[in-house]
Amino acid sequence: MRTHLGSLRLAQLVQELSRLPGIGQKSATRIALHLLEGDAEAARALSEAILEMKAHVHPCRRCGAIAEEDECELCRDPRRDPHSLCVVGQPTDIFSMERAAVFRGRYHVLGGLLSPLEGVDPSDLRLAELELRVRAEAVREVVLALAGTVEGEATALFVARMLTGHPVSVTRLATGIPVGGDLEYVDEVTLERAFAGRRPLG
């Protein structure tokens, strides 16, 4: 943007803000002006929150989720079943699962999904760590909560094959029509899977 902002420092802040996801030049300018007009305390709080987060938040040593200690809250929670593991692609997937509140075990974050096209191969993911945990933590159940994409599919198959020979049940989230979803808006592949996975009533 060639807009005259009257201040190099304001322009610099606009530039930094516009690097954030979902923030264009216009939003960045609006946010920068909001910070300019607001009190110094609010700006300082934001600036500090960024540094604090960056300094103290890192992946959980055990599961790869977001943590402030060596291990994340969920890994340290004695009420969570250590013998049941839910495998997800990203730490954020844990948020979705926890919101649904259906799983009472622990998590394992792969840190991505297999994608030959994007050059993500097994060595890029926390797969060896998963196999180690399955053995060391006497895991009896592995639930694969991976995306319903080609990459999610490939990753699920890879994990299932990797865990063959371990005394563990490997399941995957069901594919089907979303609750409240109109058939009209469901794609054919999903419908095909939903049909194949149809279940008796009552």
Add this chain to the structure above:
Amino acid sequence: MRTHLGSLRLAQLVQELSRLPGIGQKSATRIALHLLEGDAEAARALSEAILEMKAHVHPCRRCGAIAEEDECELCRDPRRDPHSLCVVGQPTDIFSMERAAVFRGRYHVLGGLLSPLEGVDPSDLRLAELELRVRAEAVREVVLALAGTVEGEATALFVARMLTGHPVSVTRLATGIPVGGDLEYVDEVTLERAFAGRRPLG
């Protein structure tokens, strides 16, 4: 949001970000995770840009626009005509005027528009400063570039009345149909004004 983020500091950053204009909880979370996953240098640059801007950017002592020095770039620019003043509501209005590149004088920022409903009265605006400047800087022309709203209207009338008796021409931006605008989408009041302000061709 009750989402399990696994980190108080991450939650704190999400909260600070969601206070920014146009940023909801979802965008705030996405931005926070982007900063978490990005390198430390990017996060530090943003954090610093906020503090730098806050420490060094303030209103121009003369015109009220955004400045890093005592006076803003435009007030210090000797190529700008000091005897022609464009009166705007907010510093950001200057950006719009400069983008259009039609005005070669200087600016005066009122810091708002008169609004009895929102409790903004003349003493809240930089009106006395404007009258002082008109006299001290031997201003010959005042162009009111105020919003086409009731508040803009009221403010324009107030300024015009205030400057009665000063040897200065006071004009206001024309009201009319926007360039490229279809008549279909122009409201009646604008059309009425555009008709009243019709001009001979050629």
